[in-house]
Structures are given as C-alpha cells and as structure tokens.
Amino acid sequence: TPTYTADARTDKFLVITWRRSVRGCSLNMSQYRCLRQSLQRIVACPEVLSGLGFPRMCTCPTRGARYLGMSAARMQKEASPHFKDSRSVKPVVDAERGPVLPHPIWNEDDVNSVEITHVEPITFSDKLAYWSVQLLRFNFDLFSGFKFGERDEQKWLSRIIFLESVAAVPGMVAAMTRHLHALRRMRKDYGWIHTLLEEAENERMHLMTALELKNPSVIFRATVLVTQGIFVNMFFFGYLVSPSFCHRFVGYLEEEAVKTYTKCLEDLDAGNLPDWKDMKAPPIAKNYWNLMDGAMMRDVILAIRADEAHHRLVNHTLSTMDEETKNPYVYQPGVKKL
Secondary structure (H helix, E strand, O other): OOOOOOOHHHHHHHHHHHHHHHOOOOOOHHHHHHHHHHHHHHHOOHHHHHHOOOHHHHOOHHHHHHHOOOOHHHHHHHHOOOOOOOOOOOOOOEOOOEOOOOOOOOOHHHHHOOOOOOOOOOOHHHHHHHHHHHHHHHHHHHHOOOOOOOOOHHHHHHHHHHHHHHHOHHHHHHHHHHHHHHHHHOOOOOOHHHHHHHHHHHHHHHHHHHHOOOOOOHHHHHHHHHHHHHHHHHHHHHHHHOHHHHHHHHHHHHHHHHHHHHHHHHHHHOOOOHHHHOOEOOHHHHHHHOOOOOOEHHHHHHHHHHHHHHHHHHHHHHHOOOOOOOOOOOOOOOOOOO
8 A cells, every 4th residue: 555645635636737737727827836836846756656646657757747748858947946046056255265266276285396487588578578577676676675674574564565466457457458359359268368367366365365464554555556557557558569578577577476475485484574483374365275274374475475486387378379379277277387
C-alpha cells in the first residue's frame, strides 16, 4: 500500500485541475500561480507522485512534465527562481572585501621572489619613456625632501600616499580610452579593459591601506588634486597618440615602485621604522590580500611590492603588443606573474 502525504487528495485534485486548465479551462492569475507552485513541488517529489497513483511520472521527470502539459525544459525553467529572487547567486559585493575585481593573491614564495629588474630601452619611444620617469623621480625625491634627513614612518606614508594617488591613474585612463575606442570604432577590446581596471583598483587599494595609518593634511590633498589633474590629462592625450609609449612609461614607473618598496623593507629590517616593526596589518589589507591572522606591516609591504612587480611585467608586455591582440592576462583570472 503506497504511503500518501497528508494532503494527497488535494495534490491529486491540483493535478487534475491543471490538466483541465491546459485543455482550455479559465483560471485567474492567483489560481494559476498557486497551481504552478504546487505542481512544481509534486513533480519534484517522486514519493508524492507515486502516492497519487502516477507511478510512470515518478520514474521519468520528462514524462511527468509532459503529462502536466509542459515540456521538461519549461518545467525546469518554472521550477528555477529568477536570479533576483535566488539566494544562491554569487553576490556582487563580497561581505568582507567589498566590491573588488579578481586579482593575484600572493603566497610567501611569491613575495620573497620579487627582484629589481630593468628592461633596457631600445627605440626612441622607449628611451623617452625611461628618461621621463627618471626625471619625474629625481624631481619628486628632491622637492618632497625624501633625500634629506631620516626616513621615518610618516615620511614613508606621505610618499606612498602621494605616489599611489598618481599610480592609480594610468590603468583607469587607459581602460576608459580603450572603452571609448571600442564604442566609436564598433570593434572588440580584446580583453585589455579588464586588466587595466584591475590594475587601477589594485593601486587604489594600496592608497586605502596607507590611509588607514595617516590622515593627510589639507595642503597635501590640494597638492594631490593639482598633480592628478595635470597627470590625467597628459596621460589621456598621450594614450590617444601612442598607447605603446604609455604602457612602457608605466612599466618603468613600476620598476621604480619596486625599488621604492624594496628600500622601505630594507629600512624596516634595519630598525629604522620601529613603529612598524610590531604593527599588525590593517584589516583592509588582510581582507584584500587574504593575509594570515597574525600578518604584520612587513607582510603588507611585501604584498604591495609583489603587486608592483606584476604591473611592471604586464605593462612592459602590453607595450610590445598590437592594440588588436588578445590580452594574455585577462583570460587567466587572478594570474600570478612576476
């Protein structure tokens, strides 16, 4: 004797009513939705179907759906909730990290294998990009006072905040320019935009991490505002003329960034930054780079340096590629290359 559910008679009545509605009986919207929800539950439960006296339906979901006057595909579609109502959809905003793009997560071997490298400039464009970066660094070191006096935590934070507020510009401007080119020319982007946006966000996260440790003054913020306004426009027009030059420029800029963070680590290891020696990593850094619970400030600097080494390689690579060549990095989400 089959085991019936508590509302077996009601379920059987619903099946019969549904079949009649398919054959032309009129139902209002409320009755229609009620029937459909009940029938989805019935078809998905072989025990109920068997208990209702429909053994052939419980052995074949497709046959059961056909019996109810719907195709199997339609029954599956009706049984699946809309993506807006589904709780299993991956959220756009991560509960801990916030809205972040895929980016490399470095392990201990990765961060300790970073080396200072240099790509020799060959063409006139390469040499122009290299000496432009060297001139900018010399002037910045001179006028910021970085070359004079002791390099303490506050001096390092000022340097990091200022440089990262500028370093986050190229990726965003280049992505915007390529986006507009793709729209205007009505052609593919070949995946460059994603990598460039990830780079811009990554540099911005470096800035957000440093801002956890220092609140810049009004004068400092005004200086960043003026510098950013000049650099954004110059880089935008430069990217319109020669994307290759701009990527090579950023590649050399990242070479200097690796040198800067390497020097920061040397100062930290030499005991010149006592406040950072026993400082825990800021929560924003632990979440973004998936650092261990006991991560220290030194681990944060190591992760940032690894990011800069990654950007160094990416931009030097993009500078040698044709604009209509597929980006070798975007098809490998979170790829780690130093």
